[in-house]
Amino acid sequence: MSIAARPVTVEHHREPIGIGETRPRLSWIVDADQPGWAQRAYEIEIVSDAGAFTTGRVESVDQVLVPWPAEALGSRARRSVRVRVWGAEGDASDWSAPTVLETGLLDSALWEARMVAPALPETGDGGEPAALLRGEAELRGGIVRARVRATARGVMTLRINGRPVGDDVLHPGWTSYARRLRYRTWDVTELVHEGRNALGVHLADGWYRGYLGFGGLRDLYGDRTAALVQLEVEHADGSLTVVGSDETWRSALGPVTRADLYMGETYDARRAIAGWDEPGFDDAAWDAVSTVAFDPATLVAPDGPAVRRTETIRPVEVRTSPTGRTILDFGQNLVGRLRVRVPADAGEIVLRHAEVLEHGELGTRPLRRARATDVVLGDGTAFTWEPAFTFHGFRYAEVSGWRGDVDPLAFEAVVLHTDMRRVGTFSCSDPLLDRLHENVVWGMRGNFLDVPTDCPQRDERLGWTGDLMAFAPTAAYLYDTSGMLTGWLADLAADQHDDGNVPVYIPWADVDPNMPPLGAEAGWGDAATVVPWTLYERYGDVEILRRQWGSMTGWVEALAARAGDALDFSSGGFSFGDWLDAAAPDDQPWAARLPWQAVATAYLALSARILRDAAAVLDRPEDEARYADLFARTAARYRDEYVTPTGRAAFPSQTAYALAIRFGLLLPEQEEHAGELMAAQVAADGFAIGSGFLGTPHVLDALADTGHAATAWRLLLQTECPSWLYAVTMGATTVWERWNSMLPDGSINPGEMTSFNHYAFGAVADFLHRRVGGLAPAAPGYRRIRVAPLPTPELTWARTAHETPYGRAEVSWTLEDDAFALEVVVPPSTEAEIVLPDGSEPTIVGSGTHLFACAFTAGEAAAVAASFTG
Numbered sequence: 001m002s003i004a005a006r007p008v009t010v011e012h013h014r015e016p017i018g019i020g021e022t023r024p025r026l027s028w029i030v031d032a033d034q035p036g037w038a039q040r041a042y043e044i045e046i047v048s049d050a051g052a053f054t055t056g057r058v059e060s061v062d063q064v065l066v067p068w069p070a071e072a073l074g075s076r077a078r079r080s081v082r083v084r085v086w087g088a089e090g091d092a093s094d095w096s097a098p099t100v101l102e103t104g105l106l107d108s109a110l111w112e113a114r115m116v117a118p119a120l121p122e123t124g125d126g127g128e129p130a131a132l133l134r135g136e137a138e139l140r141g142g143i144v145r146a147r148v149r150a151t152a153r154g155v156m157t158l159r160i161n162g163r164p165v166g167d168d169v170l171h172p173g174w175t176s177y178a179r180r181l182r183y184r185t186w187d188v189t190e191l192v193h194e195g196r197n198a199l200g201v202h203l204a205d206g207w208y209r210g211y212l213g214f215g216g217l218r219d220l221y222g223d224r225t226a227a228l229v230q231l232e233v234e235h236a237d238g239s240l241t242v243v244g245s246d247e248t249w250r251s252a253l254g255p256v257t258r259a260d261l262y263m264g265e266t267y268d269a270r271r272a273i274a275g276w277d278e279p280g281f282d283d284a285a286w287d288a289v290s291t292v293a294f295d296p297a298t299l300v301a302p303d304g305p306a307v308r309r310t311e312t313i314r315p316v317e318v319r320t321s322p323t324g325r326t327i328l329d330f331g332q333n334l335v336g337r338l339r340v341r342v343p344a345d346a347g348e349i350v351l352r353h354a355e356v357l358e359h360g361e362l363g364t365r366p367l368r369r370a371r372a373t374d375v376v377l378g379d380g381t382a383f384t385w386e387p388a389f390t391f392h393g394f395r396y397a398e399v400s401g402w403r404g405d406v407d408p409l410a411f412e413a414v415v416l417h418t419d420m421r422r423v424g425t426f427s428c429s430d431p432l433l434d435r436l437h438e439n440v441v442w443g444m445r446g447n448f449l450d451v452p453t454d455c456p457q458r459d460e461r462l463g464w465t466g467d468l469m470a471f472a473p474t475a476a477y478l479y480d481t482s483g484m485l486t487g488w489l490a491d492l493a494a495d496q497h498d499d500g501n502v503p504v505y506i507p508w509a510d511v512d513p514n515m516p517p518l519g520a521e522a523g524w525g526d527a528a529t530v531v532p533w534t535l536y537e538r539y540g541d542v543e544i545l546r547r548q549w550g551s552m553t554g555w556v557e558a559l560a561a562r563a564g565d566a567l568d569f570s571s572g573g574f575s576f577g578d579w580l581d582a583a584a585p586d587d588q589p590w591a592a593r594l595p596w597q598a599v600a601t602a603y604l605a606l607s608a609r610i611l612r613d614a615a616a617v618l619d620r621p622e623d624e625a626r627y628a629d630l631f632a633r634t635a636a637r638y639r640d641e642y643v644t645p646t647g648r649a650a651f652p653s654q655t656a657y658a659l660a661i662r663f664g665l666l667l668p669e670q671e672e673h674a675g676e677l678m679a680a681q682v683a684a685d686g687f688a689i690g691s692g693f694l695g696t697p698h699v700l701d702a703l704a705d706t707g708h709a710a711t712a713w714r715l716l717l718q719t720e721c722p723s724w725l726y727a728v729t730m731g732a733t734t735v736w737e738r739w740n741s742m743l744p745d746g747s748i749n750p751g752e753m754t755s756f757n758h759y760a761f762g763a764v765a766d767f768l769h770r771r772v773g774g775l776a777p778a779a780p781g782y783r784r785i786r787v788a789p790l791p792t793p794e795l796t797w798a799r800t801a802h803e804t805p806y807g808r809a810e811v812s813w814t815l816e817d818d819a820f821a822l823e824v825v826v827p828p829s830t831e832a833e834i835v836l837p838d839g840s841e842p843t844i845v846g847s848g849t850h851l852f853a854c855a856f857t858a859g860e861a862a863a864v865a866a867s868f869t870g
Contacts (some may be wrong), residue, residue, distance in 0.1 A: 213511020540781020
């Protein structure tokens, strides 16, 4: 028998250096080859310079987000943590390998550096130049440890003594700047030395000062970029040297003459300044910096990982367009930028980016005002160049100015996104479904770039709340989003209005002068409740509910206020509703079949139910009763206004039935008939999609829950537009914003708003994971798993796996004629409920690998579907 505890993880951090928690919670995974093994006890050891602390043996099954057992940590604290565990039979593991954690500056008074701003020219058009900033510091010998902490109003790269610091991209990202400015900490012990040391910053506009949102707006957060850099060096004698940016720093314009997230970047190699980031460089001719007032209390340590380069992709084809232009095809719609081996004879090379081709030419109309154009100018030498301060959504890149034939080996696409850990997979025997799932993954990668955005290519790229609300369960299965979304929710709470209303995108900035007045926007603001609840369900994080409680309740009170005393939303006004319903005209994406008031009523009920359940988790009985009553009254209102006594929808549509069934708005005697009517509605719609952003994630589940699995499968496997697979048949490699973003003749949808990388409709992957693959959480954090595949004769096999907080869970099934075989891997310390598709009683199993078999016919799908309550 083998038992081993993996290294402890700290909160949701992949790299616990410079963290912001005084009492960080600890988690660990146990690898055990004994079937049914479960933890019975643990011991945690915490070592500091002052000595070791141990909990002793603690009789507990807890191993996920276990409270910090020692005294609270202060700033710059460093601890080494390890764990060992015991099973029920008294078997013990060895100590895990140690995990070292460090806190950042928990006391804002410890920031001694000043925020400094470069001298910049008057603003122009198409992007502003990036500035170089530098300073030097004398360090004593006996250096034991060195850390640098930095942030910016703008985006920055950092260098010490001529070498890059870290591998972060577009640091510090985008937050609610006035309230939460994120800094990061790096270990730079190997970069500093006794004597003179140079600190260098390359600083561009980014989200802070660059173009943002619609209509060519910029300077929305401020009109001056600035940087803050603090170097902290520990010496062998125990002393600490703190130096950083201040009024002695100097600035100059360098080789990046234009840098903007939307517009692109221009690099002129002839303007490069050799040695600018090294000690002893003569910066006498540079400009003095200006110190900028700011509140250090707004500085926050990161909750999740940084944006990084995660992959490179070579072109798969060089095309010549009908007008003679050279276009590189990378075979995959991605988010990032190009890395180019610039030849010595290069003049001016221009790179234009787009997601699709239209009639053989670069399809740039969907970019709207975003130019997505990079330019590099050679200096007579060969060098490799990659933009530093922009990103594009593209599959195709048009190259002009290249002397001679374009060499595809000189180009590679660099994929950028928040460096989340991949935790979920899915595959099956249907290549179209496989490609759909891969499209969902790529769409998430492209849009989870520091902020979970709606699209990565055009003049928008905003953190739309409704998109994430719909997609959060899928996201949490595919990647470990716990840290990133914890930080995003903190921004949501920071930007929430005093009346509880949640802006439609987070971080908030007034980026659209043409936006109609919005009240509490149902479905969008419900991200305030749905996302924390999803993180609780998927990661077992109770604290996220406690931390967001004020935000969650504030939102529900705001939405209830808009609903009015009668909960009828009779005050009118504009609302997005079931956005991009398949039946909506191209120029009216809000014109759904189900009126927005019905959608709003359903989502008010959903959020009230979430608050009821969250209050129970947090032991808030008065709040539990309050929101249970609000849920009951809202559900009753929905039934009275939008459902007949038998369960027929007043506005028949897939969304109307799906929300009523999935949100628990119907009486038991209504639900069965509503399921029948929903299946009939799907058939009347030609087994094609008949819903939008807010209804689509629930349609397949609603059908399966009411015993109409065959209808769900026919809808899922539809290839005619509108359907999930239509885009796949059209060669899509990401999920589209519209069901018909590209028309069958290869032309782009004529609407003003069209994106080919938009993850909202990719929420269907949650159904693939939970129902097709059959792996779902049955208790928070997957401590209990439900395995209930929903097979179909159209598939011969499917498999899915997820790295739960307790370890890897796997489900794999095959179907040959009527012989169904199932293999399940259950992680240690958990159990699984197995529901076979023959309608037999569920089986409970412990950890280990388990095999099952039964006979299955298509007619039995209804029984297993109806038994599923997850």
